[in-house]
Amino acid sequence: LLPEEIEERLRPFDVPRYRAVQVFRAIHAGGARDFRAITTLPTALRERLAERFRIGIPEVAAISSLGDDRSRKFLFRLEGRLDVETVKIAGENGITACVSSQAGCRYGCAYCATPLGGFARSLRAGEIAGQVLALDEPVRRVVYMGMGEPLANYRNVVKSVRLLAHPLGRALPPRRITISTVGLVPLIHRLAEEKLGVRLAISLAAADDAKRRGILPIAASYPLPDLLAAAARFAEASGSRVTFEYVLIAGLNDGEEDARALIARLSPLRCKVNLIPFNPVSELPHRPPAESKIDRFLARLAPHLTVTVRRSAGRSIDAACGQLRLRAGGAGIEERT
Template identity: 45%
Template sequence: MGKQPLVGMTPDEMADLLAGLGEPRFRARQLFQWVYEKGVKDFAAMTNLPAKLREQLAERTILRLLEKEAEQHDRKTNTTKYLFRLHDGSKVESVLMRQSWGNSVCITTQVGCRMGCTFCASTVGGLVRNLTAGEIVDQIIMMQRELPEGQRISSVVLMGSGEPLENYDHVLKAIRLMHEPDGLNIGYRHITVSTSGIVPGMRRLAEEGLPITLALSLHAPDNELRRQLMPVARIWSIEEVLAAARAYGEKTGRRVTYEYILIDGVNDGPEHATALARLLKGSLAHVNLIPMNPVAERPQYRRPSSERVSRFKQILESSGIATTVRREMGGEIDAACGQLRNRVLRRQMRR
């Protein structure tokens, strides 16, 4: 890129940058607020910084790593999907969900995905590259700019395209940046990291001492079916994945969320629910049931009936497993779970 990105820098890194320009450390806090809290796109907006410093920063650094290329809005659920263009021409999608209790966002951690889950759109084109910490955080900042004055983003889920734990260092730095009080100031308890079951990453995350929520994509109650749906299950068995999830809950005191996509006639039968309840019995667990969202490239999979979803939920709850059915948000614009990718459909597009 030629210039050093400011978004992605920690307060200490900004202080070091400014010290090299002969500026006192207190300027770092001011700069950090402009970059993260206010999300400005122009150095001229940084009115409490000396003009000379603004000129130096404009010569040596860049403010934003993303450009909004397009957006689609689902009026029924008040959800907006954004297509962002990166400096190398790559594109990623992110989702802003406006809800009664606050604004939440679903952000992407990789351009594409190599996990190969057979029900998901994000993996269709494979993995292009990891996102940097700055590119991850800038998605939140760019979407916050879209909100009316006075509104903030209150929760973040790292559930967009990609496997977060395969981009561990950048993801962890991004999470710490989201939490900075002088920036986005998002509480750790309002941040969720979703994984397909990268066992070493799950165990490493448990040791970080951060009270974030871990969401494990399970999607099957046994090894054979899980391997059919999720190639990653050929590396780590369901027993290994569940052991890592339980260890995370014990270490952090945080209840693990188990994501379970319900696919008609594949993994949504009473026998699957009974087996899942048996697996999770006694764990600090919450099951999030997700009726399959349509994916053009996966015509073999269908959404189950509401009766089958209700029956599955009932079996889990009767075994004492806390269970919810995820409210679909953004289905009309291919922004729901399993539908994100690194391009956007042309229908309903606004520039």
């Protein structure tokens, strides 16, 4: 809850308004997990709040980690025994949290494991922001690139951004928050009007409508000209470049004609391109291109576009881009007791 919402919940307790700020700050900046631990509150009030409410930080059910601990995958248990996965990535510039916005996904992208587990529900704002709070570490960046389609849970995603960016809490600068989407055009326009200050990443997969529909089924509803117009509007409204995420799949979208189409479509836009070699999923038939093919594709784009190859961390623990799903990981899981 935001401070003004906490204030409303505290109204029956007949306490000063500043108590709401103390509660918010204790949870979001101080890491409080129980009202009895909020020592800025009077003891009697702490007891009354603990009897009436609980602080709903997601429970860590399991953790998978790499040997060097650069990436850790957290399995969080939500109400109703729903599980979602979050990835903590430690880099030179600090920790990035890759958070989930839904338990499962409805969109069926050809390179993603999440839809294989079905769809349960959208997460509440507190459940999304709570993934960051539950890491108990100073997170520098947040990317909404975990399970689910963030813009399909628009209201809760936007509220979770406000929670994470609130100056009385984590005070995470919005420019360090990236919301991803498979390309829900009306909601990209809405996000542009929101003026949150966040960055936007769009899954592209192909610069040809027919090919894109075969990889991203949602593309049948939103042709590329409409998607690119929405991206241009967001870039203008936000003052930041839009990132296009392009998952490279061997024999499907990694050819010379694909590179030419990308250059033609994206050159007029203020954008950058992340090339992401497909991360293997056992139930999916695809594979990543050979390194030489990736290098050629990159070299073809580089003179015309701002482009990088993004090597996803956490592949060995199914924590890389496209590998999260509604189940626990394999080896390396530490069970919480």
